[in-house]
Amino acid sequence: MKNSTARKLRPIPTGYLMVGIDPHQKKHAAAAMTQDAVVCTKFKFANSRQGYEVALERVRAEMIKASCRGVIFAIETGGHYWRNLAYFLEDRGIPFRLISQFTLRRRRDGKDINRRKNDFRDAEMAAELLRTSDFTETRLPQGVYAELRSAHSAYFRLGKERTRITNLLRGLLDSLFLEFTQIFKDPCGQTARTVLSICPTPGVIAHMREDEFVNTIRREHQGRLMRKKLRALHRLAQGSIG
Template sequence: MENNAARKLKQVPVGYLRVGVDPHKKKHVAVTMTEDFLVQGKFKFTNSRDGFEEALKRARADMEKAGCQGVIFAVEAASHLWRNFAYFLDEEGIPFRLINPFSLKRRREGKDLNRRKNDFRDAEVAAQLLCTGEFTETTLPQGVYAELRATYNAYRRVVKERTRLINLLKGLLDGLFPEFAQVFKDICGQTALRVLSMCPIPGLIRGMTEEEFLKFVREGYRGRLMRGKLLALHYVARRSAGVKAGAWSVSSEVSLLVEKLCLVDRHIQQIEQALVRLVDEAEEGKYLLSIFGLGYISVAGLVAELGSFRSYHNARQMIKMAGSNPTESESAGKRQSKTPMSKKGRPGLRHCGWTAVLSLLRHNPDFRTWAKRLRERPAHANPLTGKEIMGAAVNKLLRIGFVLAKQQTFYQSPRVPQLVS
């Protein structure tokens, strides 16, 4: 069995000076340390290119002072503040490793019963974790993979903003015009948004005849509108229970939200077009798209979160990255019957895999047959429930995607079991 600790320790060259870095908004904190845990120096440097070059100069000066052969950095991966310095080190060809903030906190609290906490202490603990091989192996995304990750993150933020606007719009309509959702099941439809932008107040609607209302809504509009829905809305507006107090102010806010929603929809369309282009440029895109049931957005999310598949040696690394690997719990010879997901990986990757599997289990006959077999197998063979099948399907998708990308072949149903095995 491969010893991960020994393998990681081999990545830290013998005779190199360890430099622990605690990144911050304005000034980073660094501590230099030899391989026998002897602190050589402490300093701060600004979060700028001049500051980064000054940090390299200070580290090399301490390296010569300690008689070391080179320098290697240990950067705490807290928030997003480490990325600029990490990319700078990558450009300069300086080796570095990332330190998990949770591991750093546990190491700091376990070593010091006083729970002493300051920036230099964090940087020192980061260097100690590098010496003991307790770091994270990270490959910074470059090229199309960096573009894809940034674009997909923007896509998720915009979709989340759209959901927020819709929920806010529904909340306002519950007080202003509660019957509106009875007529328009989808308030984001073309006709519904047109009415909300023009006259969302029921008192204003019932003050007009049906023909006047239809003419008012269609005035200056070139698209198609649903006449039946508009007539039904005019009918329910006559007996609406909407709150009249403050109706004009609420209607103004509703119109403003409709404008924001239309703008967000245009942004989503632009980002989706960019995602399609980037997936076509990515090496793994065409192989993942060959899996029946996967679309461009699902593939974009998987590649954006995983990066280049060449960085992985086996599919287990992808599953661990997603945090969908089952974890056991055993103590004193007793073991729990269930092995839940670890959920210690990238939550975004887990979300992408989950949504992709929903489509696969619905449209892909191979996945449907496989899921049915897991659900209907005998009791002694541990039949899986719905959510357990979803988790297993995420792992199956990652395995298949890894094999297809590594062997540069397209998805073919009869060959998949042989390839995975």
């Protein structure tokens, strides 16, 4: 454990200003801290190239003011908003370390009895974790590997989001139209979505003749129409408990 801590601290020279970052969609929060745990300044900057440039100017000014020899960033890795800033810093040759959101949360909850949570508090805690060497060794993927990893992460997130939406829709249908999923196993399918957008309740379907219902869906639907399922759904709607 001591060897691991010493190995992590070695790349951080003495006299460096440590800047903790709490990333967000529109604005990142930053807190600059010296190696003797004195917080020099706190500020926010836009999540854009111009915002990053403004932040660097602010940090350089604070570095000179605090008589520091250099600067190193500590970026919390919650969500995905940290990536653009990390690649920006890497392109500029500015050192940074990644701080696990779980490590930060445990440290924050352990030290803050009031359980207060704000952006600057997390940014300050990120700098503190860098100071105590509780960070992740930084190695950003590059080239084709970076693109592949990004695409896989996006695919995984979209899959989780689709599952969440499907489960939410199933829950709503259980109270509004219980028999719907007996016919359409996937309520997010093309025909199913067309039906729900036009006839969201069994009462609407039941007040229509079978052919009228099928023709109504056909006019609004694009692609292959599952007529047998539509007719079966119409029959179930007549005696639905929804």
